[in-house]
Amino acid sequence: MVELQKKARGQRPSYFEDPAVDKLMAITLALTGEVAVLRDRIDTIERLSAEGKSISPEAVDAYEPDEKVREIRNALRDTYLDVVLRIVHQEREELEHQLANQPYDDVVTTVSTN
Template sequence: MSTQSIDPVKLAGAKSKGKRPWFLEDTDVERLMNITHALVQEVAVIRERMDTIERLLERDGKVTKESIEAYKPARFEADERGLLMQEYIARVFRIMQQDVEAASMPDEASSAEVAEEFAQTD
């Protein structure tokens, strides 16, 4: 198949048959969450490719598309990438983790409440 016959918009719009299932009450929130997840995934891919480019430059001093596609990280490199990816995902979704932690500490004051308390003291 030639690249001229590929329609990226049509491919991006491909979906399973049937109605789309909704999991959240607010479909707008779910749409935003899906967009966010897609962006997070794209950035993760870019980060991994950038890591590949940096490693190839360090090792060989040059990079080609073929060398990027053929690159297979050594075990220690894959472990480093895995840790970096875990840290990235934790930063992106830290608000969710903070909500879980806050639910386990219902009596803890919010930052707004603490600020208001300091503002009221003379």
């Protein structure tokens, strides 16, 4: 088994003015990743069950999804991430809309001060 580093090296990147928002976003994304893994494992259990195979932790860990299953899971994951990150996408789209309607020099000033 590969031993992964538990902590990132260097300073944590900051994306928001309030560090608490960065922490909350990191927590949210970590939980989102865990839920995505759980969804894949549940899908594996359902597929093994539908095939009449035994369900055990070893069987779930050993399951290798084929290309079609990977595509289905990827599409579900993309939709799931869109839902979780909807507010972030909406704010980005609003900013893009605002910037698209400003003269170039104003856009440069807005981006450089944020």
